[in-house]
Amino acid sequence: MATQASDFQSLSRRYTADKGFRAFIQKGLSGYYKKRDENKANFQDWQGARDLAAETKYEAVNHLDKYLLEFEEKITERGAKVFWAPNAEAAREYILKVAKENGVRSIIKSKTMTSEEIHLNDALEKEGFGVFESDLGEYIVQLRKEAPFHLVFPAMHLTRGQISDLFQKELGSEATDEPEKLTMIAREVMRRKYCEADMGISGTNFAVAETGMISITENEGNARLTTSLPKIHVALLGIEKVLPKLEDLSLFLPMLATAGAGQTMTCYNTMYAGPRQPGEPDGPEQMHVVLLDNRRTELLADAEQRDALGCIRCGACLNVCPIFKNVGGYSYGTTYGGPIGSVITPHLRGLKDWKHLSAASSLCGACTEACPVKIDLHHHLLQNRRNGAKDSPNPAEKVAFGGFSLMMGRPALYRFAARLGRIFQPLQTLANGTILDPLRAWTGTRKFPALAPKSFHDQWKKDRGGRK
Ligand code: SF4
Structure with missing residues (x-):
């Protein structure tokens, strides 16, 4: 019977055997390393910045009760509705309810891995709503009926030729391998979708407790349109996204851009603080903020690995991981791939079925070194291995290590x-x-x-x- 572990093994074997695929992924990432290092040099003290980011996240994660309530109070004052979703099902049901109550027909989405986590598109489509991804990479994988390959670069596994073929087949466009032309083809379709959509669903990069605002950072401008053209904006975020103060963004925005994409700053950084206010000419009539727990509080209760909640989903640990670069994003079989996915998936989806991910590591520590918020990733992988062995010991390993121990004690x-x-x-x-x-x-x-x-x-x- 296929299990998560056997699927991981067969997929990773397949991808690893494909030398062309591996070379393509590694070539794609080579430009990232160069730009990331150039931009790190723009920080007066990159290691000092990492220390500060880790301390800020430590403060936020250890006082989530205080900062989340502060965030809720402030954003509610300006008319947003906050829904606390204990799990994926509750989050999906709330969003469906809002859509049904408001007679929504068409929904546009900007990039949100949290919606992948709760399988939102499937739930909405099952109820008859048209859902369209507005981020170019997400749109491409949606057309291919695939999940995102990477936290930040959802379609990085595809060549321009493959994208051109896809657009010809699905959108009836001309063949081209020019990135600008491919972008314009998608853009033409998207513009219509923005105007037709009644509801826009976005993710959230940071929620600021002090001011009751959410911050979304993006390169295409699609999130701005998604959140402001439709009459309803739903922002979905994990509870760990909260930061104490507005000024924290002066560190986290450039840090996310540098670590995540090798940029000085992401092109568009926007703060949202509620629906359209009286006298304002545009913006949504309603804003709903869905705060998702989905077992994050269980991770919070684990003092040893709690710092994993500090993750800002920059994807840097994936980009440097020798395993990810060889097995690719789809082998993991879960929303969050790479080292951070291997650390948190056993917490979010169960240790028994997902502990194998922590074994897929060389423990080289490149992920820990790359992480801008200093999450101790490779030690957490070891802790997961230990917890997995305690939780469901492998009889063959027990015999093997018992024999090894016996032998090493007798020359x-x-x-x-x-x-x-x-x-x-x-x-x-x-x-x-x-x-x-x-x-x-x-x-x-x-x-x-x-x-x-x-x-x-x-x-x-x-x-x-x-x-x-
Ligand atoms: S664990 Fe660190 S490096 Fe990996 S995605 Fe999260 S913040 Fe980025």
Whole structure:
């Protein structure tokens, strides 16, 4: 029976075997590294900025009760409605209710990974609403009926040729591989959708408690149109998105742009503080803010890994991760891929089914080093492994490590096993179909390092004329 772990294994095996795909992803990211490093140099003290960001998030996450209430009070004063969603189902139901009560027919969305987390599009479409993604990358993967490949670059796995083919098939456009022309084709469709939409759904990068505002940062301007043209704006956010003060954005906005996309600043940074106010010429008539828990409070209760709630979803840890770069975003089978996804998915969706993600790591620590808010990612992966082993011990591992421990505690046994290893090593390729078959998972793609013809112990004894 297929499980999350076996799906991960088969998909990652498939993607890793595709050298062309891996080269394409790595080429795509090479420009990012250069720009990110150039922009990091614009910070007077990048490491100091990381320290400050981590402290600010620590303060926010450890006082969510205070800051979320402050945020709610301020934004409610200006007419927004705040809904506290304990789980995905409650969030979906609330948004559906708002849509039905207001006779909504067409919905436009800007980029929001939180909506992927709660499978919002499926729920809306099932109820007969037309839902259109307005972020170009999201629109492309929506046309392909796929999930986003990456937190920040949803369509990074596709070539221009593939996008052109898709547009020809789905939109009847001319073939082109010019990025500007491809963008204009999508834009033409989108403009109509903005005007037709009754409801705009957005994500949120940060919620500011002090002023009761949400901040959305984007490069295409589509979120501005999504949130201001339709008569209803629904902003969806995880409860961890709150920051204490407005001035915190002066750090987090450039930091998110630099770490996430190698930019000095993202092109459009907009604050939303409620629906259209009396006397204002534009803006939505209603604004709804959905604060999603969905097991985040369980992560909050885990003092060891609580700092993972500080994630600003910049995607930097994915970009540097040797596993992500080889297995790609779809192997993970969950909304949040890469190192942060491997850390938080067992909390959000259950350790038993998702602990395997934490084993897919080289523990090189590149993710921790790249993270702008200093989340201790690779140690959290180790903690998940430990928790997984405690939660549902693997009998084969128990036997293997028990045997290893027995052998390491008895030098004579260790030497005997090493001798056996030398004798039987040439037979490793015959393991297929024998009781050693499970080893094929390892030996199928790599060779054991050859054992030296003589052990250090034997060599030492020989050099000393038989003396120990
Ligand atoms: S864990 Fe850190 S690097 Fe990874 S997405 Fe979150 S903030 Fe960015």
